[in-house]
Amino acid sequence: NMAEGAETFSLREVLVAFTACVSEQREVRVDPYLAGWKGLVRFLNCLGTIFSFISKDAVTKIEIIENYRNSDQREKYLTVQSMVEYELANGLVDLQKRSDSGCRTLLRLHRALHWLQMFLEGLRTGKDNSKTSVICSETYNASLANYHPWIIRKAAGVAFCALPTRNTFLETMNVGTAEEAVAMLGDALPYICEVYKITEELYAQHKLLDLP
Template sequence: MMEIFPHNENHDFDLELVLQALKRCPAGGGDIDLREYLVAYNELCRFFKMTGRLFGFVAKDLEHKISAIERKQNSDEGQHYTTAEKMIQFEINSPSLVHKGQNKRSHSGTRTLLRLHWALEFILEFMSRMSKCSDHERTSKIATEVYEQTLSKYHPWLTRKMAAIAVYLLPSRKDLIHVMCKQDYQTVLQLLDKVVDAGKRVYDLIENIYRDHNLHNIP
């Protein structure tokens, strides 16, 4: 049986940490610092994990992808995985890393970053809607609508059904923020817009990189 949302537990999801990492992501020349990107994403992952089992399947998938890129950064080829552009250029020059073979694709940083990029669209739109809704509006409705507009188009039927069950149990905005966040309620409301603005800049930069290399549809 799925665990209900843990209303009585106080957690320490740090929205300020996410904001500062996102602000440090732009690396000049339209590029993205991958280490800062993963700092922000690791904290965002903690948010999903703190909901108990509600978004556990999302957190597990994101953690796997984060770890895959971190392993590359810590490998003998780590110098090629400091920014998004360097990583993609390196892997384009080794085409099997990007396009060929299921086993090879699983080792592609380019493919992995694209999946994180898709999830970031969902996260930013969810936060944007959260910043604008009323205190007592259920975030389940927001999450459902945003998921259907963004991440669901990349998920198989079973994952979409699991997501529908997960978001149904989400509480009101006020309860969600109170339980999850390190910062106080009013501070979180102020931070949400700043995180969305910084995140959208990062999202647009990555979107442009994949567009320029015609890699939006790699399998």
């Protein structure tokens, strides 16, 4: 089955991408960061059209940053560190209102990565019969929901109800049995946490964590 093959590939690709994000100088590489998100979006699309309002927003943000990576300034956007340095030094980051700077756009993905980290940990340590929808809404409410208006929180809550049980969800990952999927999550999570931590520290250092 072709579709199944594509899914398998994309999920491994997600994890491989996040493991390739951090450079030897502890910088976060933008290309694998975006590749990781693209894989997540593909996985999300497999879960049904009820999630498309979420994947559309993620795609828009991925494309904004990808456009910088394809522009004349592409070298400045090689790592999150060089992006922050370049955009701040050139007055490209609007601190007062919404803009399409790389910094504010990546911040939205960064906040979502915090949710992902908690969600995957919840999934990994959950019981066989746990509800994915409960793990998802608990971790969402503890993280991303704080940045979303009521209407988005409501829509997200409705979408979460469409998630399958934990074991079915783990099997949807197509990396083998539920146990094998759990093992893979355990291997991958430290890399995702590291990417999150480095970005969080960088943004805190430059006081960018509240960008509108």
